[in-house]
Amino acid sequence: MSDGSRRGRKAAPSPVSAGILDQPSVIRTARPETVTEHALGKVEIRRSPRRRKTISARREGDRIVVLVPSGLSESTEAELVERMVTKIRKADQRRDVQRGGDNERLEERARQLSWRWLDGAAEPKSVRWVPAMRTRWASCTPEDGTIRVSTLLRAVPDYVLDYVLVHELVHLIVPGGHPPEFWEHVYRFPRTERAVGFLEAYSRMSTVNPDGNNEIGECRDGDRAVAAER
Template sequence: MPADAEVEVRRSARRKRTLTVFREQGRLVALVPARLTAAQERSLLPPLVERFLQRESRRTLPASTDGLDERARRLHEAYLAPRTAAPLPAFSVRWVDNQQRRWGSCSSDSGHIRLSSRLRTMPLWVSDYVLLHELAHLFVPSHSAQFHHLLAGYPDLARARAFLHGYQHATDTGGQAWSDELD
């Protein structure tokens, strides 16, 4: 195992045979069976971590489009970096045409972020919110309280969410008024 690789070891009573390594909020985490001895851990974990780091270093991410990668870096610096000590992991971001129900998606293990091309016609503060939301998933994969804490610094958070909910409602209803009294 590289000398500079710090690994958080988590023991699991449910895990019987396998060991696994992954990144969580920028740090390495190893899941091991609870019954694994310290000697077994010392012999099995270093090669596993080494293989993980080698695969990670070989991973090539597609080039971002339309300056999205630079926008993502600026959003990270402005709103996420002050709330997390972890550096921005490797990522790629691109527009996609096949997301009709989602605004964005993130594969936190690979760093691939996809934004619905429907966002291109929306105000910048709306697409920035979606991009920031997906960037936050690089640090916290779930929609937990910690995840929402990361997003809380974005000043247009409530406005962007309301805009997207309104847009989706109008799309779902065909733009029809929700009440006959409004005619």
């Protein structure tokens, strides 16, 4: 091949590379503005030629998305991404402490909501965080009084978490689905409609509820799971 033909050809684009930081896994996008889903990771890097010096990060559903300039070296990018992910996780931890990230504080929060909006009629035996569920935000088992809340809800506003807890608490009062009486209790919580709207939008960015068929989760009556419907 002649030198002229070499000069006239553009360098082949680098293949898609999927790399893993120490913690957590990282998705590297093939093109500057391409958003790529990958089973490996919880962190997605989006590169933009319009960015010169700024780097930012935010949560989108169950992922952390980091936006970086497209011209960074791999080592510089990895260092900056790790720094931003650390900041996001520290912010998550602060939020968890403020709202009661551990199970004991979550349970106390639910009991306070029961007294405030349901006259104390709902008395859960256990309220705890569980790993992200693919089809619901939370679930309850009236037989043993347990409520489980997806860890994805740690990133939502307080009033949204409160609504989900009230919704599940009402299942302890009105088990067996979502009859009109159920919604009469739920709507005692004044920000119900706003919270439902938030969750509908939030579900589009997360792995939960991809088809929009459910709203909150399930009430488990024995072996039967009843999807939450309005």
